[in-house]
Amino acid sequence: MVQPVCRGYRCTSTDLIDAHIVPRGFARAVMGIYTSNRLISINKVRSTHHGVFDRGILCAGCDGKLGDLDNYALTVCRRFRRERIIRDDGLFELTSVDGDLFATFILSVLWRASVSTRIEVSKVSLGSYEARAGEIIFGAKPLASLPDYQLLVGRYLRTGKFNPAGNFTYPARMTRGLNGWYFAHNGFRILAKLDTAPLPAEIGPAIVNGNDRLIGSFMNYESTTEGQSVRAMAREAFVRDHTIAPR
Numbered sequence: 001m002v003q004p005v006c007r008g009y010r011c012t013s014t015d016l017i018d019a020h021i022v023p024r025g026f027a028r029a030v031m032g033i034y035t036s037n038r039l040i041s042i043n044k045v046r047s048t049h050h051g052v053f054d055r056g057i058l059c060a061g062c063d064g065k066l067g068d069l070d071n072y073a074l075t076v077c078r079r080f081r082r083e084r085i086i087r088d089d090g091l092f093e094l095t096s097v098d099g100d101l102f103a104t105f106i107l108s109v110l111w112r113a114s115v116s117t118r119i120e121v122s123k124v125s126l127g128s129y130e131a132r133a134g135e136i137i138f139g140a141k142p143l144a145s146l147p148d149y150q151l152l153v154g155r156y157l158r159t160g161k162f163n164p165a166g167n168f169t170y171p172a173r174m175t176r177g178l179n180g181w182y183f184a185h186n187g188f189r190i191l192a193k194l195d196t197a198p199l200p201a202e203i204g205p206a207i208v209n210g211n212d213r214l215i216g217s218f219m220n221y222e223s224t225t226e227g228q229s230v231r232a233m234a235r236e237a238f239v240r241d242h243t244i245a246p247r
Contacts, residue, residue, distance in 0.1 A: 007115045008062025009138035019058035021112045021121055022168055022185075023070035052170075054116040065138055066108050072098070073105040076214070077186045080155075081165075084214075091206075091217055092155055099211035100143045103151040106192055108137040110181055113171050124171050124181070129194050143209060148196050151208040154189035156221040164221040172226065184226050189219065 006013040058066070076097055084094045111133045113121035126133055129148070135141040143149075156164035165187030174180045180193040193199065199207065206215045221227040 004056040006059040006062055007057045009134055009140050011062050013059035015059050017060050018053040019063045020053045025074045052120050054118050057115050069105040069108050072101050094214040097214050099208040103208045104143050107133050121170050150193045152191040154216045155218050157218050169226050
């Protein structure tokens, strides 16, 4: 059996750890008063404490380097509810944000999913961008060295009993328009473009890269693709768990 090697930038360590795709801090944040989170997939619903991890991608040192990005992003997410303002145009705005740092964190989640062999993220592949993303997230190159990557964020509105800030999803590929990835992340809707085509000029002020604030629109979670997918999986799980097998 071949011993896996750390996927960190120029790292050759074979002493690997349980590295989470979405950092543990975010899983703890959505757990709230409950003793565990629930992992919902098409096939089943099961308990999960701190989310999905992979034993074959990172050593403790490299995971710790990404941990600095994780901690910063978690701080931004925690600030949102109490510090965000709603502008006259209906958009939200959160000031005093290092946009490059937040965008690098999101890129690191995409990279972790891309290098992982876990079935939950098996469809995530950054292709030719994977190595370049790795150089950036470990500090070997600046974020500006990957101009094809641009980040936009939205914020889900809470409807009914379901709280969008209390869940996250794993990245899914955009199926229309530009190439990239979208996912739900602790109340934010993440849209990460990885495409040579530029975004429309009017969107420029909302691009997170190079910005000192987060600007975006509010949206009904249940009207989004990811919201509908989660609801559909939850319905299927409920029917499956409450169906009496024939004798």
